[in-house]
Amino acid sequence: MPDQTRFKGPAMNAVILKPRVGYCDIDDRLVFLDVDRDRYLMIAPELEMAVRDLVAGRVLDAKGLETLAATGLFISSHAAAGSSHPFSGIRAARALCDRAEVTSDKLAFGAHYVAAFLCLAFFHLVARYCPLRMKIFLATSLARSGEKALLPSKIPVLLAAFHSASLVFPRKDRCLADALALHAYLALSRLRTTLVFGVQLGPFQAHCWVQHEDVVLGQDIETVRAFHPVLALP
Structure with missing residues (x-):
């Protein structure tokens, strides 16, 4: 966006x-x-x-x-031209969740697990003390290393490793920390994604998720569709 x-x-x-x-x-x-x-x-x-x-x-x-x-x-x-659409990101159309089977290459899976664990630890334990702007900067600064390409065949393994590592961390109020960690982790794996923030009213709730083009990564599509996208950051 x-x-x-x-x-x-x-x-x-x-x-x-x-x-x-x-x-x-x-x-x-x-x-x-x-x-x-x-x-x-x-x-x-x-x-x-x-x-x-x-x-x-x-x-x-x-x-x-x-x-x-x-x-x-x-x-x-002074510039009056430009788009006035409130959200110009790509709407989520489908999801790729993190329930994939562990690959037979245990060494590669272990390396992915360690990278995912370190990203999660940083955003759950360290970045919690940073303001939102700094958290986003830390997560998105890695995005320049990602490749804007179609989903690679290894993405289910990356998500499976991330899901396994995420089980170590608290399960309550975790969507922002998890999304920031996943965004950074996939950038380190050279996959460029978008960080999307969404809201709903009655009662008010906010949510955050990661997309690659129109594919939600690591979450169910039904969960994401309950929220109206408000901001997307590369």
């Missing part, structure tokens, strides 16, 4: 979403994720109307644009 979503406004006075901010539309309400502030939030209905006007290409006056900028979710920009 691009770092910035741009909205059409007056030629010399437009606003764009800040980097590392995403949003989605759930039951006619807008839900934002601001990574830098480490929070999900909603805005007043009148501000939502302003956002929808901008998405539709309707022009707001300078005061309206300044009001949006005051939320801390938008920044001014």
Whole structure:
């Protein structure tokens, strides 16, 4: 997903979403994720109307644009062109879970297990003390080593090793740490993936998962489909 979503406004006075901010539309309400502030939030209905006007290409006056900028979710920009779609990541269509049989190559599986364990240990035990922005930076900084390719035949073994290693760690409230660890682990295995954040309302819940193109890795598709994607990071 691009770092910035741009909205059409007056030629010399437009606003764009800040980097590392995403949003989605759930039951006619807008839900934002601001990574830098480490929070999900909603805005007043009148501000939502302003956002929808901008998405539709309707022009707001300078005061309206300044009001949006005051939320801390938008920044001014002289560039008025660009996509205004709230989520430009690829929607999940299927899943590849981590229930694969252990490979007969025990040495290779052991190496994958150690790598998975180290990634999990880092994000469960060390990165818990970091703000969300730093956690994401640590996980995504490895993504540049990944290859953007079709799923390799070894991916079930990688996921099986990751699943085995994950059993050592606490099972409660673990989706973020697991997703960050899986994202980093697969990057080390030279597979480029996308980190996706999603939300649902009534009651509010947030979730995080890893995708390769339209394939969810390590989770059931039914779990992921219950959430509206709000932000995707490479």
